[in-house]
């Protein structure tokens with residue numbers, strides 16, 4: 001079978017490299033010879049396979065001799081137009097493009113089914129970690145209860161390097177930019193938007209939700225987290241992680257992206273640097289975690305090539321999740337919050353807060369005269385939000401509100 005590649009950037013060049021380097025194992029696993037036949041990219045490349053490059057999309061998307069089209073261009077257009085044409089021409093399609101999946105996934109899946117071809121996107125979420133296919137295949141005997149993940153390598157690098165190196169958010173971000181993890185404009189990563197797209201893709205696989213629900217997920221990133229927050233976490237034996245979460249609630253599901261305080265014993269707590277992990281609770285298997293590199297040329301390309309193998313070797317089937325849960329507001333979720341409070345009169349502030357929320361726990365750090373941290377009692381997300389609003393009205397300065405996971409409870 002012949003493969004046509006759209007885009008020879010970081011991931012696309014990785015797909016080409018893997019297809020050429022590992023042709024033996026790939027063809028054996030696909031049970032057929034797989035050839036990289038053509039690559040669409042407008043740039044010039046001085047490579048041993050330079051004769052494969054073309055500048056007209058139709059030479060890949062509509063060519064009679066191409067069986068599988070792999071899109072690694074990024075962005076919605078022209079990737080959407082190209083893949084639509086390829087699916088309509090009866091070609092299996094594979095993409096690593098999360099924005100395309102979230103914005104056009106439903107339409108492209110329907111189009112693939114109509115044309116009896118595959119539309120696969122394992123590489124769009126969690127980079128090299130196999131997770132979308134395992135949710136539907138290996139966990140197919142379960143009802144998924146929750147999916148919680150470190151879905152963004154840049155923010156995990158920043159948080160873990162703040163903790164390891166004793167530096168503030170700005171310094172850790174600058175280092176992440178220097179190492180090429182964070183973009184010059186880092187907002188898509190640090191404000192949680194990248195993680196939000198990925199949890200929308202995971203929620204689709206776990207619960208059959210609409211990709212487009214993504215815009216309704218509450219989303220808070222890590223730009224409000226300070227080194228002092230991490231000192232409290234350390235004192236408690238906790239770590240701070242940005243997590244995307246999707247949770248079954250009644251006959252619906254809710255989802256969000258939020259900074260969490262996690263106990264050291266939680267499996268996600270040990271995930272360091274740019275690595276990603278997806279922790280799933282399901283009714284029969286109980287807990288499983290998928291861990292690995294969430295980005296990067298060869299890891300992401302490895303996931304895309306696994307889809308090529310699936311497209312080449314497996315019959316087309318309806319890959320739509322069997323459930324179709326609707327998004328519900330998470331106001332009824334039972335949570336606990338952690339927040340750092342600065343005040344000129346710490347004792348009075350704690351008395352005031354205890355009047356608002358009896359049962360609040362306080363943590364003091366040696367040498368921090370004008371601040372403390374609090375952990376709220378358990379409550380619904382809605383009640384806890386009103387509690388925080390009432391505390392804010394007391395002229396107290398609050399740090400980033402985080403979700404606090406007690407030792408005994410793994411969400």
Ligand code: HSE
Pocket residue numbers: 127151152153154155181189194294295296
């Ligand atoms: N910017 C993303 C991250 C890249 O840091 O995880 C992979 O989607």
